[in-house]
Amino acid sequence: MIRRLLTLACLSITMGTSCAADKVSSAEVTSAKQPNVLILMFDDMRFDTFSYRGGPVSTPNIDALAQQGTRFDNAMTTTGLCSPSRAAMFTGRWGHKTGLEDNVGLYHSRVSELDVSEGGVIKRAHDAGYEVGYVGKWHLGPQGPALRGADYMWGHEHANERHGRQWTPYVMQEEMANYNQGGRDAKGEKHLYYQTLPGTYETSHTAENVRHGQKMLKDFASKDKPFFSVISFEQPHPPYRVPEPYASMFDPSTLELPLNHLAKRQFKPMSQDDAWWPWHDVEHMTDEDWRKSRSYYYGAIAMIDHAIGEIIQTTKELGVYADLRIIVVGDQGSMLGEHSLYDKGPYAYDELMRMPLIIRDPAQAPRTITKQVSMLDIAPTLGDWMGLKSDGDVDGRSLVNLMQQGDSADQGRVDQALYAYEWYNGGWFGIRALRTPEFKFVWNPGDSRDEFYDLKNDPVELNNLVKNPKYKAQLLEMIALLDAELVRTADPSVVKFRQQMKPYVSGKDGTYQVH
Incomplete structure (x- = not known):
């Protein structure tokens, strides 16, 4: 088994990455078996509501994992949309490649599935x-999982017909x-926004998910093979x-609201004013x-x-x-007003x-990482852990070094995160955003307004400073x-990007000079 692990780890990886065996911890190399891995994934789960982050919801079980593992306090998704972010997590590649x-x-929707070749x-x-x-x-x-060799599946999607009709609201x-x-x-509720479900936790879909997850774990634990479970x-x-x-765990009247709650959008892209899904029309929403x-969101977190x-x-x-x-x-966050x-x-x-993002490796001491990391980094991390053969170039980077040594370990990792929003249910936007701890630049190629935010002085991103001359140098650096x-990621949009950046920059052929 050890020889097998080392053989798999040392297979050549494209894009000039070093041999994976160099990144495998000594605990893995000396172990007689591959590690068992469990991913607990949640849908539209924000980063800021847990008690371990100082949030309003008491989350003792999540907190315990955070205390035992590595907290990535500045983890970023690739796309604020379910399918693209999940594809990035499981492949480690950007959507223009998958x-x-x-x-x-x-x-x-333009596509019905992630190509099975991925x-x-x-x-x-x-x-x-x-x-x-x-x-x-x-x-x-x-x-999808069955087509990729999964042994155990549960959920309505896993039995649906491929390439069927789209669901229309x-x-x-x-x-x-x-x-x-x-x-x-x-009850005076609006079930497209909040609703008290009949029954109890035990009759909920969440509990049903838990029961099938427990059944899967019991099945796998009885076998003499390592398991990878989601x-x-x-x-x-x-x-x-x-x-x-x-439903009634939190008193709505006492909730603390953020500074950008119901803030009027000024000098923002026009697309933010449109309803891309029926419930995006929020004119009817009262303060209550x-x-x-x-x-109710907080109740869901509990x-x-x-x-x-x-x-x-x-x-x-x-x-x-x-x-x-x-x-x-979580695959991405969500807006609550x-x-x-x-x-x-x-x-x-x-x-x-x-x-x-919390990652628990019992062989590693608990720590908190403040550097920005990406959804794309999860696949290469799993590859290092499990000794997986490469399946092509990877845009993410393994998190193992950061988990072992902390923020200072990976000196080659620039503290920045790239984000994209190419499509939304058939509508094209082509958005690319780059975030550093200090600033965020958002390129909106389908609009005449880009965005630039000073995250230190305006963390809630109210003021678009893209035309503020005081920030010219910082803007050019972000560009x-x-x-x-x-x-680096071979994004074909770079040609259009350079053309559209000419009003901001000096120099020729897309070379940027900061003055």
Whole structure:
């Protein structure tokens, strides 16, 4: 087994990456078996609500994992949209390489699945001898895990027909018309935003997910093979629907609201004013509606924490917890009224761009990483952990060095994050954003307005400073950094980017000079 691990780790990787064996920890090399890995994935889960981050929701089970593992406090998704971010996580590649830059299977979607040739970590784990399981939301096309060799699947997507009809929100359209005419649902609620579900936690879809995840873990623990398991939850994706006691756990009238809550958007791209999904029309929302939506979201986070506790308890009872490597991750954030926005759309605000990421490796001391890391970094990290054969070039970078030695370990890692928003359900935007700890530059090629934010003095991104002459030097530096990252990732949009940046810069042929 040790020879097999080293052979797999030393296979040549493109783009000039060093031999993976150099990155495999001594604990892995001396181990007689490949590590078991569990990913707990959540849908539209913000980075800022947990108690370990000083947030308003008590999350003891998530906090325990954060205390035992590595906290990545500045983790960024690749795209604020479910399918593209998930494709990036499982492959380690940008959408212009995988062909997946939009949601799949929904109204106006251009594609119906992540191409099966993009096997990602699921196929790589299967090929490396892992028992592979996937429970819950996939959103990369019907039967996707099975087509990549998974041994255990549960969830409606995993049995759906491939290349079927797109789902179109006609019913939502009718319900929105009712809200706009002053109507409400039962109990005076608006179930496209918040709703008290009948029953209890035990009758919820979240609990059902947990039960099937527990069943998968019990099945895998009984076998003499390493396992790679994903339990993927649809919570806390809007609308925020939870049973009691979570529905009334937080008093809407006492919630602290951020400075950009319902802020009027001034000098922002026009696309932010449009409703790209029926519930993006929020003119009917009252102050109480917004507060209840937020309170129900917080309730969903509390319910998720309970679900994680049940899963962790199961791994302990099965005797696999001590050596289990765990990743807790959200695919992207979500808007709860910041900038008067709900859900997600074609923009790059931190509430959408940032995501929670905790990685537990029992062989590593707990620590907090403040450097920005990307959703793309998860696949190469799994490759290092599990000794997986490369399946092509990778845009992300393994997080193992940071986990072992902290922020100062990886001197070659520039503290920046790239973000893209190419499509939204068939609508093209082509957005690219670069974030550093101090600034964020957002290129909106389909609009005449780009965005530039001073994150130190305006962390809630109210003031677009792209035309402020006081920030010219910083803007040019950010443009140059974004250009370099587009080149590094072989992004074909770099040609258009250089053309559109000419009004900002001096120099020829896309060379930027800071004055």
